[in-house]
Amino acid sequence: xxxxxxxxxxxxxxxxxxxxxxxxxxxxxxxxxxxxxxxxxxxxxxxxxxxxxxxxxxxxxxxxxxxxxxxxxxxxxxxxxxxxxxxxxxxxxxxxxxxxxxxxxxxxxxxxxxxxxxxxxxxxxxxxxxxxxxxxxxxxxxxxxxxxxxxxxxxxxxxxxxxxxxxxxxxxxxxxxxxxxxxxxxxxxxxxxxxxxxxxxxxxxxxxxxxxxxxxxxxxxxxxxxxxxxxxxxxxxxxxxxxxxxxxxxxxxxxxxxxxxxxxxxxxxxxxxxxxxxxxxxxxxxxxxxxxxxxxxxxxxxxxxxxxxxxxxxxxxxxxxxxxxxxxxxxxxxxxxxxxxxxxxxxxxxxxxxxxxxxxxxxxxxxxxxxxxxxxxxxxxxxxxxxxxxxxxxxxxxxxxxxxxxxxxxxxx
Ligand code: GLA
Numbered sequence: 001x002x003x004x005x006x007x008x009x010x011x012x013x014x015x016x017x018x019x020x021x022x023x024x025x026x027x028x029x030x031x032x033x034x035x036x037x038x039x040x041x042x043x044x045x046x047x048x049x050x051x052x053x054x055x056x057x058x059x060x061x062x063x064x065x066x067x068x069x070x071x072x073x074x075x076x077x078x079x080x081x082x083x084x085x086x087x088x089x090x091x092x093x094x095x096x097x098x099x100x101x102x103x104x105x106x107x108x109x110x111x112x113x114x115x116x117x118x119x120x121x122x123x124x125x126x127x128x129x130x131x132x133x134x135x136x137x138x139x140x141x142x143x144x145x146x147x148x149x150x151x152x153x154x155x156x157x158x159x160x161x162x163x164x165x166x167x168x169x170x171x172x173x174x175x176x177x178x179x180x181x182x183x184x185x186x187x188x189x190x191x192x193x194x195x196x197x198x199x200x201x202x203x204x205x206x207x208x209x210x211x212x213x214x215x216x217x218x219x220x221x222x223x224x225x226x227x228x229x230x231x232x233x234x235x236x237x238x239x240x241x242x243x244x245x246x247x248x249x250x251x252x253x254x255x256x257x258x259x260x261x262x263x264x265x266x267x268x269x270x271x272x273x274x275x276x277x278x279x280x281x282x283x284x285x286x287x288x289x290x291x292x293x294x295x296x297x298x299x300x301x302x303x304x305x306x307x308x309x310x311x312x313x314x315x316x317x318x319x320x321x322x323x324x325x326x327x328x329x330x331x332x333x334x335x336x337x338x339x340x341x342x343x344x345x346x347x348x349x350x351x352x353x354x355x356x357x358x359x360x361x362x363x364x365x366x367x368x369x370x371x372x373x374x375x376x377x378x379x380x381x382x383x384x385x386x387x388x389x390x391x392x393x394x395x396x397x398x399x400x401x402x403x404x405x406x407x408x409x410x411x412x413x
Pocket of ligand 1: 029030031032033034190191192193194360361362
């Protein structure tokens, strides 16, 4: 609720509501989302919170505890890509994309707080988009409900405002709107995984998302209950999706699909099919995508096997092996790993992890490592020592607990 405190300090008064949207980890399926493939992310306990209130003027006023500069003012009328830069482009882009999709956007004051490390590859940007999207759509609903109220003899209680003012934009659509904000307003060509994870996840589950049909299913995933630990290791190498490498990988995948004469790399079903590509770089990119898609399905099969078919330790050992295979594929075929990630994976495996891999877009950010709970201390120690030996900034460790998706934390005023 530090966002509500920030709201009071910066804007005075009480916010109409406080909304939370989590960051995400991705268990399997990297660089598969924009290839129409499969991903298996889950929402984290760490999140962005937004305390917001409607205001009469057609303006957004945004402030953030993590960006202590003056509040940013954004005029809603005539808002267009290119007008807002820096962190405020994400919430501004959401307002723009909501209006473009035909949803009303009220003027609002929004105070943002986050316990997600920025640039750690944990989707702090998507969390910021999703928290803003929930806040703006619910504030718009409140405004509509109040207008209705003014035209009736009902009291506020009879209208049951907090319930009737709930979110009415379907979450899948909201995810697409938030992604459009990132793609077209901010200018980052990312896929749909991060926003879907933040808006559609369930606690104790990973979210299987088919990025072609957009079908989802919840896959039970509770490593702690099976005596396993899932650690996120922030390598402190900053990652930035707008640096061009991400867009280049995406373009290479599209080119590979074009040369193969298929709508997207999702249409590949066996690694042998990539041999039809003469270009060795495109062949490696395509091989990563087809093998990582298969690894998503393999992890889902392991997690969904009837109890008793495999012991829980076997399941997690097998998932660990797939994680490490995915890392090798991202490092050697997709070429998006970075030295700190490779050293982290190596140290974690040597210290008894079931498996580990770099996570997210690459070139910086975090590693996901799976291990027996009893080895967690040893793994932390080994990775910290590996960083110290190379005189790198010490890594940061976060527990990755599959958590609930975005939601309102308070009743609406
Ligand atoms: C970033 C993007 C996602 C996805 C991953 C790589 O997190 O935002 O859409 O492409 O990289 O899997």
